Amino acid sequence: MIQRFYLPLILLFLLVFQGMAMSLLPGSLAYSDYLITPHWVLVILILITIFFDHDDTYYSLLYALTFGILIDMVYTSILGVYMFSYGIVIYLLHGLKKMLHGNFIVAVLLAALGIVLTELMLFTIYSFVQVTDIPWESFLSIRLVPTIIANMIFFLLVYPLLKGRLEKWAANILSS
Amino acid sequence: MPSLFRKKRLILVLVSFILLVALIGFSLRERSELTWPEKFVHDSVGWIQTIFNQPVQFIQGTYANIQDISSTYEQNEILKSRLSQYKSIMQENQLLKKENEELRSSLDYQESLTEYDPIDASVIARSSERWFSQMIVNRGEAHGVERNMAVITGEGMIGKVQSTDKFHSTVQLLSGFGLSNRISAWVWQDDDPIHGLIQGYDEESKSLLLKEIDSDAEINEGEQVVSSGKGGVFPAGLLIGEVTKVEMDQYGLTQTAFIKPAADLYDINQVMIVDRSMPTHNIEETDEEEEE
Numbered sequence: 001m002i003q004r005f006y007l008p009l010i011l012l013f014l015l016v017f018q019g020m021a022m023s024l025l026p027g028s029l030a031y032s033d034y035l036i037t038p039h040w041v042l043v044i045l046i047l048i049t050i051f052f053d054h055d056d057t058y059y060s061l062l063y064a065l066t067f068g069i070l071i072d073m074v075y076t077s078i079l080g081v082y083m084f085s086y087g088i089v090i091y092l093l094h095g096l097k098k099m100l101h102g103n104f105i106v107a108v109l110l111a112a113l114g115i116v117l118t119e120l121m122l123f124t125i126y127s128f129v130q131v132t133d134i135p136w137e138s139f140l141s142i143r144l145v146p147t148i149i150a151n152m153i154f155f156l157l158v159y160p161l162l163k164g165r166l167e168k169w170a171a172n173i174l175s176s
Numbered sequence: 177m178p179s180l181f182r183k184k185r186l187i188l189v190l191v192s193f194i195l196l197v198a199l200i201g202f203s204l205r206e207r208s209e210l211t212w213p214e215k216f217v218h219d220s221v222g223w224i225q226t227i228f229n230q231p232v233q234f235i236q237g238t239y240a241n242i243q244d245i246s247s248t249y250e251q252n253e254i255l256k257s258r259l260s261q262y263k264s265i266m267q268e269n270q271l272l273k274k275e276n277e278e279l280r281s282s283l284d285y286q287e288s289l290t291e292y293d294p295i296d297a298s299v300i301a302r303s304s305e306r307w308f309s310q311m312i313v314n315r316g317e318a319h320g321v322e323r324n325m326a327v328i329t330g331e332g333m334i335g336k337v338q339s340t341d342k343f344h345s346t347v348q349l350l351s352g353f354g355l356s357n358r359i360s361a362w363v364w365q366d367d368d369p370i371h372g373l374i375q376g377y378d379e380e381s382k383s384l385l386l387k388e389i390d391s392d393a394e395i396n397e398g399e400q401v402v403s404s405g406k407g408g409v410f411p412a413g414l415l416i417g418e419v420t421k422v423e424m425d426q427y428g429l430t431q432t433a434f435i436k437p438a439a440d441l442y443d444i445n446q447v448m449i450v451d452r453s454m455p456t457h458n459i460e461e462t463d464e465e466e467e468e
Contacts, residue, residue: 016224019301023311023444024232031442035306073217075303075310077338077346080199082305084192122305129200132307134379143306 003169007048007059011067014040019075034146039115041067042086043155044162046114049093050102051166054174064090078129085121089114104159111155112148119144207339208323215341218312222344225300226314233298233445292411294328294448295319300344309335309352313447316343326403326450332415332438333403337449347447350384350416350437353377360406361386361416363399363433370395371404374416378434383420386433393431395422401435411452 018038045067049060068083076082093110100106123139126132134142210218244251297315315321317340325337327347336357338348348357354376362369363386372389386401399419405412421434 012224016221016228016301018304019312020225020228020232022302022304023299024236037306038304070217070221071304073214074221074301074312076305076308077203077310078200079203080196083199084196087192088189125196125200126307129204 003172006169007052007063008066011041011044011063014044015067015070015074018071033142035143036146036150037119037143038154039118039147039151040154041071042089042114042118043111043151043158045086045090046093046111046155047107047158047162047166049090050097050107050110051163052170052174053094053097054170055098057174058094060090060094061087078126078131081122081125085118085125088121089117092117107159107163108152108155112152115148115151116144119147210339210341218341218346219316219343222300222312222314222341225312229298229300292450292452294450295321296446297321297345297449298446299444309349309441310338311347311349311444312344313347313449314344315449316341316345318342320451321345321449322451326410326414328414328448328450329439329444329446331440332417334437334439334441334444334447336410345449349441351377351379351382351441353384359410359416360404361401362404363389363393363395363401363419365399369404371406372401372433374401374435381421381434383434383436384417386419386435387425387430389431389433391424391428391430395419395431395433397421400438401433405452411450414450 018040021038045060045064048063053060064086065083068086069079071082071086072079093114096110096113100110123132123143132139295315297313297319299311300314301312303310313327321337321340323337323340326333327335327337333350335347335349335352338346340346353359353374359374361372361374363372370389370393372386374384375387376385377383378385389395397419401416401419403410403412403414403416415438417435417437419433420436423432423434424430425432
């Protein structure tokens with residue numbers, strides 16, 4: 001029973017830590033010229049999509065919408081952007097996953113795809129509302145590429161920790 | 177029935193898109209206060225962050241202490257030599273203060289623009305979205321923080337309060353200042369301060385833009401810029417930064433100065449939120465509204 005709360009708790013924990021990391025890490029590391037943005041919540045959401053959700057359950061989408069709006073509220077002053085991006089991306093990955101096997105290579109590719117799509121959507125929307133006005137080329141080099149690399153490292157760190165557990169929890173919760 | 181599914185999906189995407197536009201529109205509107213769900217979420221997340229912050233800061237503090245101990249002797253020597261100078265400056269300072277007060281009372285000019293009441297706060301988190309230069313501090317409405325108050329560190333000004341919750345508030349850093357957040361400022365010169373308005377931040381040179389300076393004013397590199405206290409709620413005399421470059425604008429009517437912020441905008445742990453003691457009349461806000 002208590003296993004039901006593990007996923008929301010993990011996500012909440014990472015949401016909180018995403019912001020704390022930015023203030024606790026030394027400035028030279030967290031604030032280089034590259035605009036590295038942590039998407040830890042998204043990485044976990046992608047893992048949930050691949051290894052927890054069945055084809056007909058949508059826990060990952062529910063969490064994506066909930067934690068998307070929470071990130072919007074806590075870390076940005078514009079509501080809905082993260083909620084929309086995370087929601088669409090997770091929905092898309094959920095659809096893609098049905099056609100693919102859940103192995104390591106597929107997981108890596110889906111995670112990379114998810115992060116790229118999210119970043120592109122965030123950039124598009126934020127450009128529209130003039131939160132940022134950097135041109136497309138500099139976005140590519142100072143934000144997109146470093147962010148993908150940083151988040152894929154995080155993905156590779158949590159993958160071995162969470163894969164087995166997610167499958168076990170799925171078996172316990174979704175089949176009961 | 178694939179067509180039905182596709183239609184359903186299309187409607188879903190459309191509805192979510194409309195929801196997105198509505199939410200963005202709602203949050204972009206000039207809001208003087210956050211809605212209660214936002215406040216509730218801010219405060220709850222803030223509490224969790226405060227709890228996790230305690231042990232981390234303890235470890236950081238201990239580490240810093242150990243580093244300090246190793247350089248104590250040298251520092252002590254330097255401090256001793258400074259101390260004697262300090263004493264005489266303090267006496268002079270007291271004398272001047274007294275004189276100032278006397279002059280003020282004789283002029284019947286009680287309140288000063290430079291006076292302020294600081295509220296100490298510590299930073300508990302920063303926005304993980306790098307395009308928002310925001311951070312969350314652990315003081316809110318309950319401690320007397322209000323919207324638009326100036327936020328400073330020991331080195332100088334770092335930003336202003338963007339929104340408040342009951343026990344936490346969100347600070348907008350100088351690097352996130354746009355056209356709508358203007359600060360009236362002075363370039364400090366011996367004889368006569370030069371007035372200008374800080375409007376916006378230049379990402380490329382990492383400096384603030386001080387605009388609307390008279391075209392015949394002479395500004396040199398390295399001169400200091402302080403807040404003027406005119407309009408808005410900022411007290412006067414807060415150090416903002418240093419001039420690094422001056423440019424004529426395209427019509428040659430005014431000049432624009434590039435200002436490097438005096439405070440480090442990245443490594444911030446402790447801040448002070450300053451409330452001007454003098455009752456405020458929001459000139460800045462009203463004339464912003466007029467322009468819009």
